[in-house]
Amino acid sequence: MPDPTTAERIVLAARELLEREGVGAVSMRRVGDAVGITPMAIYRHFPDREALLQRISDDAFGEIARQWAAASRKGTPLARLLAVHRNYLDYALAHPHLFDYVFSSAHTGTRQFPEDMRAHRSPTLNVVADLVQAAMDEGVLRRDDVWEIVMTFWAHxxxxxxxxxxxxxxxxxxxxxxFYDASLRRLIDGLKA
Incomplete structure (x- = not known):
């Protein structure tokens, strides 16, 4: 595997700071120190801090979407829905600061319901929407607005x-x-056909 590029090293250092101390710890100076370059050199790769944080967020969404897609391939539709939501909890507990930034902070590029979701612009929630649709098509969940059900699951x-x-x-x-598992099962029971 080739050595990481300078941009990749910058992203990795920034993500490590974010994961360890939270988004407030990510400064160009601290990232530069971690990479061994001047803070000004970072601007050759990222126009500003927000762009660097957006890259981290985009990468995290891609990572989670791949995990969810893998979790959504095995078992019944309901088992797959539970697996995806269990993965969400696993991610939150393993990466608390990153989770908070990606899923609980307003920042540039934040997708909004209903327009962005209905246009399939969410790499993570698209997976859940496909599972909800499959469960409805198989008669496991009662027919309803797929995206409203997805948002109900996510909010829960x-x-x-x-x-x-x-x-x-x-x-x-x-x-x-x-408790989380039992609560999700109660929610699903209320949505069954």
Whole structure:
């Protein structure tokens, strides 16, 4: 495998800072120090900090979309929906600062419901929409607006994760996973045909 380019090293250093300390820690000076270049040299690759952070966000969305696509290939439609949402929780717990930035912060390029979702501009939620549509087509979930159901799933999962990350549950991670799974199953039961 070839050595990473300077731009790739910049992105990697910025992502490591973000993952370790949060988005506020990502400064051109700190990234430059981590890469061994001057902060001004970063501007040859990224016009500004926002562009660098956008690249990290885009890369994270691509990474998550690939994980979700892989998780969505095995089992019944409902098992695949659960697998994707379990992966969402796994990602949030493994990459809390990155998760917060990508999924909970307003920034340039943030996709919006309904226009962007209905136009299939979300690499992650497109996977969920395909699963919801398949479940409806197979008669497992009752017919409804696919994208509104997708947003219901996302709001449910994201809300629980955000509450957990904010310390609103006394559960440890395994107990929260159990609660999260049971809660998703209740949601699915309410949507069944």
């Amino acid at each position: 999962s994201h809300g629980l994760i955000a509450l957990y990350r904010a310390g609103r549950f006394s559960y440890d991670a395994p107990a929260f996973r159990h």
